[in-house]
Amino acid sequence: MPEHATNPETTLRPGADWQRLQRLGLLGTRQSPGELPQVPGFTLPEATSDYREKQALLTAGVLSVIRKAGYQPATSQKPAEAVAAPETQDALGTNGTQLLQQLLEGQYPELLPEFLAALAENQRRVPHQLLVQLLEHARTRSQLHRAAAAVLGQRGAWLASQNPAWQALLAASEQATEETAWETGTIGQRALFLEALRRREPAHARELLAPVLPQEPAKHQAQLLAMLQEGLSIDDEPLLTQYLAAKSKEVRQTVLPLLVRLPDSTLTEGHWQRAEPLVQLKRNLLSKKLLVELPATDWDKTWLLDGIEQKDSRFPGEKAALLGQLLALIPPRRWSEHWNLSPSKSLDLAAGTEWAALLLTAWAEAAVLHQDPAWAEALLEWFYERTRKQLLVLPTASLARLLPPARLTELVLPLISATPHFHSEVRWLPLLLLVPAPWPERLTRRVVEVLRTAFSKPAELYRIQYAASQLLEYMARVVPAEQYNLCAEPLQPLLQDVPYLHNSLARLLNTLHFRQQLAEALHEPTAPG
Known part of the structure; x- marks a missing residue:
């Protein structure tokens, strides 16, 4: 690759020079009499009319190689670091390199983050010949920055440091703590630096943050304060409390969840004192009943000091919004312990009141906020076990993430067995689509059985096309690669009989087979050279 040139007239600028060649190609060499870009160190054939087209094509070929190599023109007389440090990890082998190149070229894009994470976990790095392609691919995809930075190796990190457009990847790495x-x-x-520092020295991170926050715009304040969750x-508490009454609603709603999650939070205790008289359990010899009242006073600024806004779209009605926000901030186990009731019994009692939607929605939000798996499980069981009259929209995805995958599997399998007929509105499908990877074999086997039965009825395929496509797409991400045969043996013979679903x-x-190849590539010997 040509070295940096010091003469400004011959300095190589791959981006601008490539655009000049593109314009020349569109207009034609005869209509573009200007000089071709000069590549230092590369000599073109003599400039005759017969060779101008050849000159353009040769220049395009050289520039293409230079651009793929990640060349950047020198911005000062200061020389770049001579060489990268020696590599400490093995690169991918020949097959793995080919598979990674396919991912970078756009095949199975959803598998790239998973494969980069697996590379790092197995202490393998990206081969040198794919470094520029990976850096350029990840440059505009911030969700890939950290995963890509972890597998660049020494040469990749050195290369990224030479190009300002790639340096964001290094800033996202675990080592970027300067x-x-x-x-x-x-x-x-x-924000990334603050998050990393909080993991190591939480007090030092807080001391750095406190004096700079007043000078930051509200949007930046919210983003930096959110890092205190680590x-x-x-x-x-003192720093967060300062911003509870900030002018910006975004800032207020950033610090409020952090304050109420603090152990022995004074703010949560204030919420309890306001809410407890409004939701009372009445007992008699034969039954129990919840009595719910709305706050007697209207909203004023004293509510804002408790983090309660005047309106909340989750709870229609001004006073209902006050009660709903209170309940959504209080740990839900506080109620079941106060009443000496299980979460499921508390939900049954709430469903019997005229304020069922408010109570259930608020308790679901509170279970997510306080990361309460017992309440999350009770809410999901209550919501899915039978058809409910209440039209509720619960944060089911957030609740499901609180449960161990094995427990979530235990919830969904009985639902499938109770209704083993696949159709677009089957109640267990939304919950099944929340079971994360890797699916256990018994779940995969049961779902494949249901799909095989459904696919054996060609006349009904158009009715289930969308729902089945959605499920098949999800399975491609969460079914382990080693379960390929478990899916292929019963389903592959049906490929020609499912016209509406053939592609899905x-x-x-194909995705499971490709993932199987990716898994094998992690243990392949490093390619020679």
Whole structure:
């Protein structure tokens, strides 16, 4: 590759020079009499009329190679670091390199983050010949920055440091803890630095944050304050409380969840004192009943000091919004312990009141906020076990994430067995689509049985086309690669008999097979050279 040139007239600028060649190609060499871009160190054939087209094509070929190599023109007389440090990890082998290139070229894009994470976990790195392609691919995809940075190796990290467009990947790496990122970085880089520092030195991170917050715009304040969730402790309460009554609603709603999650939070205790008289359990010899009242007073600024807004779209009605917000902030186990009732019994009693929607919605939000798996499980069981009269929209995805995958599987399998007929409105499908990877074999086997039965009825396929496609697409991500045969043996023979679903079914089987190859590539010997 050509070295940096010091003469400005011959300095290589791959981006601008490539655009000049593109314009020349569109207009034609005869209509573009200007000089071709010059590549230092590369000599073109003599400039005769017969060779101008050849000159353009040769220049395009050279520039293409240079651009793929990640060349950047020198921005100062200061020389770049001579060489990268020696590699400490093995690169992918020949097959793995080919598979990674397919991912970078756009095949199975959903598998790239998973494969990069697996590379890091197995202490393998990206081969040198794919570094520029990976850096350029991840440059505009912030969700890939951290995963890509972990597998660049020494040469990849060195290469990324030479190009400002790639340096964001290094800022996202676990090693990017220099305080220069805090002083001069973008807001995203500063937030990442603060998050990493909170994991190591939470007090030091708080001391850095406190004096700079007043000078930040509200949007940046919210983004930086959110990083305090890492290593959150009672020592953070004074700083968070300062911003509970901020002018910006975004800032207020950032610090409020952090404050109520603090152990022995004074704010939560204030919420309890307001809410407890409004939701009372009445007992008699034969039954129990919940009595719900709305707050007697209207909203004023004293409510705002408790983090309660005047309106909340989750709870229609101004006074209902006050009660709903209170309940959504109080740990739900506080109620079941106060009444000496199980979460499921508390839900049954709430469903019998005229305020069922408010209570159930607020308790679901509170279970997510306080990461309460017992209440999350009770809510999901209550919601899915039988058809409910109440038209509720619960945060089921957030509740499901609180449960161990094995427990979520135990919830969904009986629902499938109770209704083993697949159709677009089957109640267990939304819950099944929340069971994360990797699916256990018994779940995969049961779902495949249901699909095989459904696919054996060609006349009904058009009715289930959308729902089945959605399920097959999800299975391609969560079914382990080693279960490929478990899916292929019963379903592959049906490929020609499911015209509405042929592409979705083929994609499932092809994706599982590709993932199987990716898993094998992690243990392949490093390619020579």
